[in-house]
Amino acid sequence: KQNRSDKPKQPPRLDETIPFVSNLWQFMTNKRLFITRARAALEIHPVIRCRLGPLDLHLLRGGNGNNNNISNGSNNSNSNGSNHGPPLFRATCHSDPWTLRIMRSAGYTPRDLAKLARDDSGAAATPRPGVAGGAGGAGGPDRIWHALHRLYDSALASARATDAFADRFQAALHAELVAPCPGPGPGHGGEAGEWTEGVRIFDTLKRTMTAAATHAALGPLMAEVNPGFVDAFWAYECHVEGLAFGLPDWLNREAVRARARFSDMCRRWYEVAEPRFEWDASGDGAEEWEPVFGSRLSSGLARWARRFGFEADSMGPVFMLLHFGLHANTIPVCTWVVMELLKDPELFQAVREEISQAELVRDGPDATFKGFDHRKLGSLPLLQSVYTEVLRLHVGVLITRTCTAPLTVGGYTLPKGSILQAPTEVGHLSEAVWSTQEHPASEFWAHRHVKETETRDEMTGQVSKRLKFSLAGRSGSFFPFGGGTGMCPGRNFAKPEVLLAVAMIVSSFEVDDVTWLKPDGSLSDRAAQNDVNYANSVAAAPDREMRVRWRRVR
Numbered sequence: 001k002q003n004r005s006d007k008p009k010q011p012p013r014l015d016e017t018i019p020f021v022s023n024l025w026q027f028m029t030n031k032r033l034f035i036t037r038a039r040a041a042l043e044i045h046p047v048i049r050c051r052l053g054p055l056d057l058h059l060l061r062g063g064n065g066n067n068n069n070i071s072n073g074s075n076n077s078n079s080n081g082s083n084h085g086p087p088l089f090r091a092t093c094h095s096d097p098w099t100l101r102i103m104r105s106a107g108y109t110p111r112d113l114a115k116l117a118r119d120d121s122g123a124a125a126t127p128r129p130g131v132a133g134g135a136g137g138a139g140g141p142d143r144i145w146h147a148l149h150r151l152y153d154s155a156l157a158s159a160r161a162t163d164a165f166a167d168r169f170q171a172a173l174h175a176e177l178v179a180p181c182p183g184p185g186p187g188h189g190g191e192a193g194e195w196t197e198g199v200r201i202f203d204t205l206k207r208t209m210t211a212a213a214t215h216a217a218l219g220p221l222m223a224e225v226n227p228g229f230v231d232a233f234w235a236y237e238c239h240v241e242g243l244a245f246g247l248p249d250w251l252n253r254e255a256v257r258a259r260a261r262f263s264d265m266c267r268r269w270y271e272v273a274e275p276r277f278e279w280d281a282s283g284d285g286a287e288e289w290e291p292v293f294g295s296r297l298s299s300g301l302a303r304w305a306r307r308f309g310f311e312a313d314s315m316g317p318v319f320m321l322l323h324f325g326l327h328a329n330t331i332p333v334c335t336w337v338v339m340e341l342l343k344d345p346e347l348f349q350a351v352r353e354e355i356s357q358a359e360l361v362r363d364g365p366d367a368t369f370k371g372f373d374h375r376k377l378g379s380l381p382l383l384q385s386v387y388t389e390v391l392r393l394h395v396g397v398l399i400t401r402t403c404t405a406p407l408t409v410g411g412y413t414l415p416k417g418s419i420l421q422a423p424t425e426v427g428h429l430s431e432a433v434w435s436t437q438e439h440p441a442s443e444f445w446a447h448r449h450v451k452e453t454e455t456r457d458e459m460t461g462q463v464s465k466r467l468k469f470s471l472a473g474r475s476g477s478f479f480p481f482g483g484g485t486g487m488c489p490g491r492n493f494a495k496p497e498v499l500l501a502v503a504m505i506v507s508s509f510e511v512d513d514v515t516w517l518k519p520d521g522s523l524s525d526r527a528a529q530n531d532v533n534y535a536n537s538v539a540a541a542p543d544r545e546m547r548v549r550w551r552r553v554r
């Protein structure tokens with residue numbers, strides 16, 4: 001209702017039975033339900049208020065109907081993500097306090113956290129208006145956020161970094177999954193031509209992709225120094241969201257133990273790598289990969305921490321979060337793609353045929369397989385559609401920002417300093433945006449993002465049909481990588497990693513005998529769904545494992 005006083009009109013509040021208690025309790029204990037209720041309220045109102053403990057939040061709707069098709073200047077407008085979305089993607093909204101919260105929960109020391117908290121100049125090249133830009137002014141020595149984001153731009157989001165990562169990842173995954181190697185170690189795919197029974201898809205991808213992506217991004221030392229790091233990572237990974245936004249540590253002992261174990265491994269690795277590294281070689285112009293820290297992203301992060309005088313106790317957490325960013329979403333996303341293909345033999349065959357177009361040309365008919373061109377893979381329409389559909393259905397997160405200037409949304413003016421959250425699910429699951437008569441938005445439909453086009457050959461008159469990938473008109477309702485200044489800088493690593501792993505499995509294995517297993521290993525009578533424990537954790541893990549038998553066909 002319009003308020004008659006001079007006070008600005010306030011958005012409605014999210015209902016709760018016990019004021020100040022019920023919503024907070026639900027957020028901490030059943031985030032899935034909290035987000036479902038918020039989604040329902042946002043179907044009616046473009047913005048709602050909600051108090052969670054000390055925080056007064058504004059929940060916003062994404063989507064095309066919200067007058068919010070705002071460009072964020074990112075170079076990303078294809079299936080990697082979207083450069084449109086909710087108003088919180090504007091340049092005046094930032095995510096530093098939330099990133100700090102994640103860093104604190106990972107174990108950065110109070111002194112190093114204080115350095116980050118002191119710098120309110122933001123991540124952009126120009127310091128925020130009215131802010132000195134740290135003690136050093138614009139581009140000055142104290143602009144710690146800007147330095148981090150510059151590193152992300154050059155060593156994570158750039159084409160050069162992506163190509164180097166994709167090549168290393170592909171070679172390492174081939175060694176893990178396909179290369180014949182008797183005895184323990186690589187070769188999870190088994191001997192060529194022989195059936196391997198009881199292959200667990202999620203488990204196999206966790207082992208092989210974690211090892212390969214770690215090799216490509218952090219070099220070979222992590223596996224040498226910490227042989228059990230893959231298991232330790234996944235034991236920690238399932239607790240990260242809860243550690244940052246859920247129960248306090250003293251109620252969360254198992255999570256605290258898992259974090260300490262993996263953080264110690266990262267610190268040990270750093271202590272082995274640090275004295276071996278050539279610190280004098282130049283940073284930005286350095287080679288994309290060297291055998292100590294691995295990629296320029298990893299050595300750049302070490303340089304960033306050194307430049308700002310980080311304490312030894314922060315180094316485990318710094319690299320633990322790099323592992324988290326690298327593995328926690330790509331591997332479940334890849335698993336969902338593989339599961340969808342294996343559930344549908346016709347789709348599997350269609351994708352296999354499409355993928356063959358991206359195989360690198362061999363030196364001769366009998367020459368060995370050389371791998372895939374990751375750029376070509378990323379442009380294949382059906383594969384892109386499947387990838388997009390998986391991101392749409394299995395990525396769920398409350399994108400969070402603080403606004404540094406008043407923001408007008410849906411007729412309400414939210415004051416400077418307001419905390420804004422946009423649940424990706426409101427856009428991703430919108431029936432109005434995604435559904436067709438045969439395929440509701442809640443359903444996986446591999447062809448949702450492709451159109452068939454016909455072209456006529458002018459010489460022969462022959463008509464050929466082609467698929468074309470398109471998100472046209474819907475990109476404002478699709479933001480699995482967030483948007484604006486806080487948009488995921490790893491999105492360009494994620495796509496080739498997922499598609500290369502899918503291509504390698506689809507082209508190298510014959511698969512049958514699909515069954516589903518419950519977490520205790522017993523048979524399940526249904527396929528996997530999003531694990532409710534991963535609500536708001538970006539990519540959800542599957543709550544059922546897929547078991548198959550497979551044999552390597554090359």
Ligand code: HEM
Nearest residue numbers: 325326329330333480481482483486487488489490493494
């Ligand atoms: C399918 C895979 C991935 C998904 C769905 C995903 C999603 C996201 C989302 C939703 C955010 C928050 C964005 C926002 O607030 O607007 C984010 C941030 C981030 N992601 Fe990713 N991500 C993926 C892969 C990766 C990879 C491979 C890396 C590589 C290390 C990575 C590194 C990061 C980092 C460093 C941030 C924080 C950026 C900042 O501090 O502003 N991500 N990601």
